[in-house]
Amino acid sequence: MKRFLRITAISVAMLVALLAGTFWMLFGGLQAQSAGLALGAGAEPVYDGFSTVFMLDAGNGQVALIDAGNDTAGTAILDALGKRNASADNVAAIFITHAHPDHDAAIAVFPRATVYAMQAEVPVAEAKEPYGSVFSWVTGRFNPHPFQVTHPLEDGEKVTVGNLEVTAFALPGHTPGSGAYLAQGVLYLGDAAMINSGQQVIGPSKAFSNDTEQGLASLKRLAEELQPRAEEVKVLATAHTGGVAGLGPLAALGGPGPAPAAAAAPAPAAAPQPPATNTVAPDIPGVVAGGTTVEVIKEGFDGTEGPIGMPDGSLIFTETAANRITRIDRDGNTSTFLENTNGSNGLAFDSRGRLVSVQTVPGQMRVGVIYPQGSETVLAENYEGTAFARPNDLVVDKEGGVYFTDAGLNPNQNPPPPPMPLAVYYITPAGSTLRVAEGIERPNGVQLSPDERTLYVNNSDGEYLLAFDIQADGTLRNRRNFARYEGVIRAGERLTSGADGLAIDAQGRVYACTQVGIQVFNAQGQPLGIIPLSRGPQNLAFAGPDKKTLYIVGRGAAFKVQMLAQGYMGRAK
Ligand SMILES: [Zn+2]
Ligand SMILES: [Zn+2]
Numbered sequence: 033m034k035r036f037l038r039i040t041a042i043s044v045a046m047l048v049a050l051l052a053g054t055f056w057m058l059f060g061g062l063q064a065q066s067a068g069l070a071l072g073a074g075a076e077p078v079y080d081g082f083s084t085v086f087m088l089d090a091g092n093g094q095v096a097l098i099d100a101g102n103d104t105a106g107t108a109i110l111d112a113l114g115k116r117n118a119s120a121d122n123v124a125a126i127f128i129t130h131a132h133p134d135h136d137a138a139i140a141v142f143p144r145a146t147v148y149a150m151q152a153e154v155p156v157a158e159a160k161e162p163y164g165s166v167f168s169w170v171t172g173r174f175n176p177h178p179f180q181v182t183h184p185l186e187d188g189e190k191v192t193v194g195n196l197e198v199t200a201f202a203l204p205g206h207t208p209g210s211g212a213y214l215a216q217g218v219l220y221l222g223d224a225a226m227i228n229s230g231q232q233v234i235g236p237s238k239a240f241s242n243d244t245e246q247g248l249a250s251l252k253r254l255a256e257e258l259q260p261r262a263e264e265v266k267v268l269a270t271a272h273t274g275g276v277a278g279l280g281p282l283a284a285l286g287g288p289g290p291a292p293a294a295a296a297a298p299a300p301a302a303a304p305q306p307p308a309t310n311t312v313a314p315d316i317p318g319v320v321a322g323g324t325t326v327e328v329i330k331e332g333f334d335g336t337e338g339p340i341g342m343p344d345g346s347l348i349f350t351e352t353a354a355n356r357i358t359r360i361d362r363d364g365n366t367s368t369f370l371e372n373t374n375g376s377n378g379l380a381f382d383s384r385g386r387l388v389s390v391q392t393v394p395g396q397m398r399v400g401v402i403y404p405q406g407s408e409t410v411l412a413e414n415y416e417g418t419a420f421a422r423p424n425d426l427v428v429d430k431e432g433g434v435y436f437t438d439a440g441l442n443p444n445q446n447p448p449p450p451p452m453p454l455a456v457y458y459i460t461p462a463g464s465t466l467r468v469a470e471g472i473e474r475p476n477g478v479q480l481s482p483d484e485r486t487l488y489v490n491n492s493d494g495e496y497l498l499a500f501d502i503q504a505d506g507t508l509r510n511r512r513n514f515a516r517y518e519g520v521i522r523a524g525e526r527l528t529s530g531a532d533g534l535a536i537d538a539q540g541r542v543y544a545c546t547q548v549g550i551q552v553f554n555a556q557g558q559p560l561g562i563i564p565l566s567r568g569p570q571n572l573a574f575a576g577p578d579k580k581t582l583y584i585v586g587r588g589a590a591f592k593v594q595m596l597a598q599g600y601m602g603r604a605k
Pocket of ligand 2: 130132206223240
């Protein structure tokens with residue numbers, strides 16, 4: 033019997049480790065996004081290393097919290113209070129979105145706070161009922177930090193804390209008593225919804241929810257309910273996956289087409305991010321030595337895309353929002369390489385040494401040469417007379433032909449993008465533009481194999497990195513699922529991998545930026561390992577004198593890691 037118990041304990045420990053790992057895969061790459069949300073006056077996100085708590089000013093030194101984080105000591109919350117010359121005693125109210133342990137851990141730190149939660153969450157909070165999700169297994173079925181709900185809420189109930197007015201809405205699904213709170217124009221959704229890389233609202237995570245279908249239905253009902261006062265809702269904020277502007281993306285939930293949020297309000301100001309930190313690469317034989325530091329070069333860039341190696345070993349990349357290309361030299365110093373780039377995003381060099389970019393200024397979506405000075409020219413600005421939605425990334429072949437993706441994507445684009453299907457295009461060396469692939473949910477990063485016989489396309493909203501055979505005229509055939517991404521989030525019909533930029537090495541290995549880090553695949557598409565990052569990576573390139581430094585950019589930061597693998601020398605990227 034004793035032995036049986038021990039075996040059971042070991043199994044449980046292994047299960048816990050496995051589930052914790054899965055949770056990290058799903059949320060690890062996304063957590064920073066909520067921490068960096070811009071919420072308007074009086075409200076700030078507080079990130080405690082796993083979960084984001086929102087701190088709201090209620091006037092007269094009083095503070096209200098949305099959730100209480102993942103840290104039972106509440107250290108990050110206390111630090112943020114300290115910065116306001118406040119302490120735990122100033123927390124007058126805590127609005128719990130749901131009683132998962134990453135949202136209620138620090139409640140006991142704030143003994144003076146009134147604790148609010150939806151009526152249906154009370155038994156879960158008080159550990160009289162299990163959550164009903166996979167967490168129940170991990171934690172022995174019940175809330176590991178049981179707490180007393182001092183004020184159970186009805187759907188639609190209004191509560192006043194100091195000068196702060198909070199309206200509660202029931203959103204059953206993620207947990208039976210999940211709730212959302214509307215305060216000062218921000219709708220705090222907890223885990224009742226997630227926001228994907230396309231800034232679309234999707235339902236709750238399949239892995240950790242009690243009932244995803246119910247969760248989706250609740251969100252749709254809430255969107256309808258809020259429609260008459262849509263003006264009031266400036267930001268939708270989730271606990272782990274960032275935020276998005278306006279009620280539009282919630283109303284568009286489950287709607288048809290890739291860009292249902294086209295009518296959304298302007299984006300909130302570029303969100304500040306928590307500090308980027310170094311991470312450590314795992315051992316991937318022939319690719320990177322275990323323990324190698326993934327080093328932060330610098331952060332605070334205004335958009336980060338299009339990295340590409342220069343002949344002198346330096347790297348350039350686009351600060352898309354700043355309309356500029358920035359250079360990082362071999363010592364990590366940065367300087368401006370080019371200004372007025374017409375919103376350049378992806379970059380490539382052609383065989384004549386011209387810098388070709390995908391350009392994203394609304395109304396001037398195009399692909400063209402931007403450098404050197406005097407050689408600027410437009411290569412493609414429409415397909416059969418219709419403008420592109422929002423081109424994203426590109427690669428130039430030996431003949432000077434250009435493959436590029438039109439990922440649409442920017443829901444805040446003004447004017448809204450034309451109704452173009454998302455697609456992959458090829459600009460032939462003779463200059464005509466062919467649509468070479470359609471029907472990809474969201475084509476993003478694009479790369480050629482070293483022999484230029486295979487084209488790889490990342491699918492941000494799909495489960496697989498795609499590959500195509502390239503025919504003599506540059507058109508594609510034999511679309512196939514080349515590799516399966518780790519960490520794909522599935523909510524109802526929607527999938528999101530966050531797959532973005534692509535790179536290859538001299539051995540034909542493929543490196544994909546995704547929401548869980550850099551996923552490395554061999555030339556046959558088998559997974560070799562994942563290089564983790566402290567921020568979601570957007571794009572990457574081998575550079576340096578021997579092309580053995582992998583540079584990664586994302587969410588305003590640039591990183592580098594010393595590799596064993598060498599980038600492909602036959603092209604700049
Ligand atoms: Zn959570
Ligand atoms: Zn949760």
